Amino acid sequence: MSDLLSPGGAPVPPAAPAASRGLWRALRRDRWAQASALVIVLVIIAALAAPLLALAEGQDPYTYHTELLDPANGTGAGTLGGISGRHWFGVEPLTGRDLFAIVVYGARTSFLIGLAATVVAIVAGVLLGASAGYTGGWWDTVVSRVTDVLLGFPQLIFMIAVGAVAPAAIPRPLLLIAVIGLFGWPRIARVVRAQTLSLRGRDFVRAARALGAGGVHVFRRELLPNLWAPIIVLTTVTIPANIGLEAALSFLGVGIPPPTPSWGRSISDAINWVQTDPMFLIFPGAALFLATLAFNMLGDGLRDALDPKTAVRR
Amino acid sequence: MDRRDFLKAVGLTAGVSGAGALLAACNANEQSGGAGTVTVSSGGTLYVLYDVTSQRLDPAKSSSLAITTSGLIHRRLTAWTTSADAPATVVPDLATDTGRASADGKTWTYTLKPGLKMSDGTPITSAEIKYGIERSFDAAFSGGLGYHKTLLDGGSSYTGPFKGGDLASIETPDPQTIVFHLARPYGDWPWIVSMPAFAPVPKGKGTDANYDSSPIASGPYQVASLTKGVEIRLTRNPNWDAKTDLARTGLPDEIVYQLGQDSGVIAQRLLASSGNDAFGFGASFVNPAQLAQIRTSPAAKNQLVTSKSGALAYLALNVRRGPLANLKVRQAFQYAIDKTAFQIATAGNADLAGPVASTLITQGITGREEFDLYPAPPNGDVAKAKQLLAEAGFPNGIENLDFPVSTANNRADLAQALQAALQRAGIQTKLRPLDDDAWTAIATGNDDNAYDLTLSSWQPDFPSANSNIQPLFGTSEIGNGGYNLSRYSVPEVDALITQAQGTVDPAAAGKLWAQADRRILQDAPVVPLIYTRNSFLHGSKVGDFVIGEFPAYPNYLQLGLAK
Numbered sequence A: 001m002s003d004l005l006s007p008g009g010a011p012v013p014p015a016a017p018a019a020s021r022g023l024w025r026a027l028r029r030d031r032w033a034q035a036s037a038l039v040i041v042l043v044i045i046a047a048l049a050a051p052l053l054a055l056a057e058g059q060d061p062y063t064y065h066t067e068l069l070d071p072a073n074g075t076g077a078g079t080l081g082g083i084s085g086r087h088w089f090g091v092e093p094l095t096g097r098d099l100f101a102i103v104v105y106g107a108r109t110s111f112l113i114g115l116a117a118t119v120v121a122i123v124a125g126v127l128l129g130a131s132a133g134y135t136g137g138w139w140d141t142v143v144s145r146v147t148d149v150l151l152g153f154p155q156l157i158f159m160i161a162v163g164a165v166a167p168a169a170i171p172r173p174l175l176l177i178a179v180i181g182l183f184g185w186p187r188i189a190r191v192v193r194a195q196t197l198s199l200r201g202r203d204f205v206r207a208a209r210a211l212g213a214g215g216v217h218v219f220r221r222e223l224l225p226n227l228w229a230p231i232i233v234l235t236t237v238t239i240p241a242n243i244g245l246e247a248a249l250s251f252l253g254v255g256i257p258p259p260t261p262s263w264g265r266s267i268s269d270a271i272n273w274v275q276t277d278p279m280f281l282i283f284p285g286a287a288l289f290l291a292t293l294a295f296n297m298l299g300d301g302l303r304d305a306l307d308p309k310t311a312v313r314r
Numbered sequence B: 001m002d003r004r005d006f007l008k009a010v011g012l013t014a015g016v017s018g019a020g021a022l023l024a025a026c027n028a029n030e031q032s033g034g035a036g037t038v039t040v041s042s043g044g045t046l047y048v049l050y051d052v053t054s055q056r057l058d059p060a061k062s063s064s065l066a067i068t069t070s071g072l073i074h075r076r077l078t079a080w081t082t083s084a085d086a087p088a089t090v091v092p093d094l095a096t097d098t099g100r101a102s103a104d105g106k107t108w109t110y111t112l113k114p115g116l117k118m119s120d121g122t123p124i125t126s127a128e129i130k131y132g133i134e135r136s137f138d139a140a141f142s143g144g145l146g147y148h149k150t151l152l153d154g155g156s157s158y159t160g161p162f163k164g165g166d167l168a169s170i171e172t173p174d175p176q177t178i179v180f181h182l183a184r185p186y187g188d189w190p191w192i193v194s195m196p197a198f199a200p201v202p203k204g205k206g207t208d209a210n211y212d213s214s215p216i217a218s219g220p221y222q223v224a225s226l227t228k229g230v231e232i233r234l235t236r237n238p239n240w241d242a243k244t245d246l247a248r249t250g251l252p253d254e255i256v257y258q259l260g261q262d263s264g265v266i267a268q269r270l271l272a273s274s275g276n277d278a279f280g281f282g283a284s285f286v287n288p289a290q291l292a293q294i295r296t297s298p299a300a301k302n303q304l305v306t307s308k309s310g311a312l313a314y315l316a317l318n319v320r321r322g323p324l325a326n327l328k329v330r331q332a333f334q335y336a337i338d339k340t341a342f343q344i345a346t347a348g349n350a351d352l353a354g355p356v357a358s359t360l361i362t363q364g365i366t367g368r369e370e371f372d373l374y375p376a377p378p379n380g381d382v383a384k385a386k387q388l389l390a391e392a393g394f395p396n397g398i399e400n401l402d403f404p405v406s407t408a409n410n411r412a413d414l415a416q417a418l419q420a421a422l423q424r425a426g427i428q429t430k431l432r433p434l435d436d437d438a439w440t441a442i443a444t445g446n447d448d449n450a451y452d453l454t455l456s457s458w459q460p461d462f463p464s465a466n467s468n469i470q471p472l473f474g475t476s477e478i479g480n481g482g483y484n485l486s487r488y489s490v491p492e493v494d495a496l497i498t499q500a501q502g503t504v505d506p507a508a509a510g511k512l513w514a515q516a517d518r519r520i521l522q523d524a525p526v527v528p529l530i531y532t533r534n535s536f537l538h539g540s541k542v543g544d545f546v547i548g549e550f551p552a553y554p555n556y557l558q559l560g561l562a563k
Helices: A015-029 A031-048 A050-057 A099-135 A137-152 A155-165 A172-200 A203-210 A215-251 A263-273 A278-306 B004-013 B028-037 B069-073 B126-135 B147-151 B263-272 B275-279 B288-294 B327-336 B339-347 B382-391 B408-424 B436-443 B465-473 B491-501 B506-522
Strands: B045-049 B078-083 B086-092 B107-111 B170-174 B177-181 B221-227 B231-236 B254-258 B280-282 B304-306 B312-317 B398-406 B427-434 B453-458 B526-531 B535-537
Touching: A015 A031, A015 A278, A031 A050, A031 A099, A031 A278, A050 A099, A099 A137, A099 A172, A099 A215, A099 A263, A099 A278, A137 A172, A155 A172, A155 A215, A172 A215, A203 A215, A215 A263, A215 A278, A263 A278, A263 B288, B045 B263, B045 B275, B069 B221, B126 B170, B126 B177, B263 B275, B263 B280, B263 B288, B263 B535, B275 B280, B280 B535, B288 B339, B312 B327, B327 B382, B327 B408, B327 B427, B339 B408, B339 B526, B398 B408, B398 B436, B408 B427, B408 B453, B427 B436, B436 B453, B453 B465, B465 B491, B465 B506, B491 B506
Parallel strands: B045 B254, B045 B280, B398 B427, B398 B453
Antiparallel strands: B078 B086, B107 B177, B170 B177, B221 B231, B231 B254, B304 B535, B312 B453, B312 B526
C-alpha cells in the first residue's frame, strides 16, 4: 500500500492489471467467446466493405431487376428465391433487388446505429453514474430519480412517437442514435453509480482525496481503472441490444427510411413471404441473429472472465 | 365541409398495394361461375373477418360505401345494386324513385314508401330522414361522407339541429315527402342520397356518442351486441320487410364481425375453412405474399375473388413547388415512371395488380374515354424524360425532392419502385415514410410547401366521374383536409367541373368530365399509375360473393350461405 500513499504518484489499484491479464487468460480458454469475436470481426468487415463486397458480386442494393422475378407470383425466379452466381442470396420478391447487397449494406445500418447509440449511452451513463456516486447529495438524487423515470418509461412507444413526429430536417440515423442512446444510459449509470459508491469508501480513493486530488483527477486515475471491467461487459451486451432495437424500430417502420437497407425492415417485409419464399426471411434474419448472438456470447465470456462471482469454467 | 370525410373514405375505399388480383382470365367471370356452385339459402351466421378494430355504425359518422357494413343496418333514400359485369346502379330504397329534379337541377323531391318502420317501432317518415341529415352537420358527429354538406343550400354555415335549429333547405311538406333545395344544380344527387347520412334517425335519438355502438336500424339487421375492438354481432331487425327492399336480400340470420384480426391469419383461416370459418369472408385485401401462396393451390382459387379494376393509384406532383412548377418537368415524370415495376411491387405481376392507367376517370365509370397523352412503354421512356428535363433547364437532373409517403398498405414499398424509376432519369427523391395520420396531415394540410410529391390512391365514393375529378383537382379541395394533393388550381378546370356537376343528363355530364380529364392531364399534375385490383377471400360456404365493375368491393348486402 506504500505507493498508494506516495504523493503525486498515480495510485493505481493493483486489481486492474491483474484483471486484464486474467481476462486474456480466461478468454483464451473460452472457445465460444473466441468464435463470437471472430463472427463480430467478420460482420464488421462486411459492414465496412459493403460497397466492395457488392461490387465483387456485381450488384447494388437499389437497382430493380423485375425481369428476374417469377411472372406468376413475383418471387425470385429459380431455386431458393433466385440464388445464382450473380445473386448470391437470391433477389427480393416484388422488386428483384439483390438480397446479398441488401444484407451487407444492412450490416452498415445496424452497426452504425448500434455502435454509435452504445457510445452515446456509455459515455453519458459513465459520466452521470460516476459523478452521482462520487459526489452524492442533491446531484445523486437528481440523477437517480431521472434514471428511475427513464427505466420505467415505455421506451418503444416513445421511440415510435418521436420517429413519427420528428421533422424531416433531422437526419434519421442521428435521431435514432440520440433516442436509443437516451434510453440506454440509465442502465449503465445505475451499475456505474453502485460501483462508484463502493469505491468511494475505499482507502486509495480516500487517500487521494486527503492528498488534495480534485474530482476529475480522482475520476480519471482512481475510479475509471476500477470501472473498466463493468463498462466493457455492459458495452458488449448493450451493442446487440441496440442493434436489436434498431431492427425493431425498422421492423415497425420508424427506423432508417427506405431505400437504405436495414435488417429490421427486410425481416418485416419477409414475414409475409415465409411460406412462398423463405430465403427472403432467412438471410437477413440469420445476419441479425448471428450478430446479436455473437455480441451477447462475447459479453458473457467477458463477464465470466472479469467477475469471479459468475465465473463458470467451460 | 369536414374533410376528414375524404380521409376516411380513402382509408376505407382507396386501393392499396396489398390489393392484388388474379389473372383477368380467372377473375370476376370465373367467380360468378364459382358462386353458382354454392347454392345459398336463408339462415345461418355469416362471419366477417376484419383487420381494423372499429367500425362506424352511426350513419352520420360512417364513410362506408352503400354496399358494405352500414348498408346492412341503415337504409337510405336510394341504394345500389351490383352485378358482376356492370357498374353499380342507383335504385330507390326508402323512396319510391331515385328522385325527381326540377328543370334547373337545384330542387330534388322524394316520396317515401308507406308503412316502413325502424327497429324500435318508429315509423320512417320524412321527419326522421331530415333529422338524420341535420345531425350529420353537428361537429360532434362529423367524419362521415359529407358531399351533401356543401351542396344543400345554407349547409356551409349550418351547425346541426342541436345548435343551429332547422335546416331550411330540407322541406318536409308531409310525412311521405321530402324536398331538397341545393345551392347549385347537381346531377349526381340520386347518388348523394344513398350515402349513410341519408338514413333515418328517430327524432331526439342519437344525441351522444353511444349512438355509434347502438344505432336504431332500418335495414335487415340491428346491433345485438358490440364489444369494442373485438366483435360486433348483428341480428335480424323484425321490422325490416324484404318485399320493400330492392338492394338487400338479408339471407343470413346473424352477421358477426370479428375485428382486429391479422390479415395473414384471416387468409389462412378462410383457406382452411374449418368450422365457422367456412361461413366467413375477409373484409380486408389479400396481400401479394398471400396471393403468391394462393396461386399454388387450385382449390384456393375458388375462394378468391378479384375485382376487374379499382382505385386509381397516382403520383401527385406538387405544382406549387420549385422545379415541379415547370410543366416540362412534370411531363418528364410521366415518361420516367416505370409502371411495370409499380405493378409488380403492388401484387407480384402486372395482371394481378391491375391495368396500367393513363386517364383520371377510373374504369367502369360512365363517360370514361380511353386516351394516353404521354405514350410510352409501360416501363417508361427514360431518354424522353431526360430530354424533357434538359429542355426545362435541368440537364443534370433534379435532386432532393421531398417524397413523404404513408406507411399504410405497403405504400412505402410502392414508393421505392417509383423512386428507383425516377432515379434512372436523374430525378432524386428523398422518401419520408410516415404514419398514415401524419401523412394525411401533411398531404391534405394547408402548407403548400410541405412536400414535393407523394403517392396516393383514389376510389370514387359513387360511380360518377365527378367523384374521380372534383375531389382531386378542384381548387376548393386544396388544403383543409382536401385531397387535391397536386395543389392544382386552374380556373378553366374549375369552370368545367361546375358545369359538369350541374348537368343532370348523365351522358352529357360524362362528355364534360372526359373533357376535364384530358384538360387536367395536359397540365400533368399527377402521373396516373394503375387501376388497382382488389382481391378478397371468402370461406367455402359463402355464396353470391360478387364484385362488380364498380366499386371494387364485394356487395355485403346480397351475400348468402350454403346449408
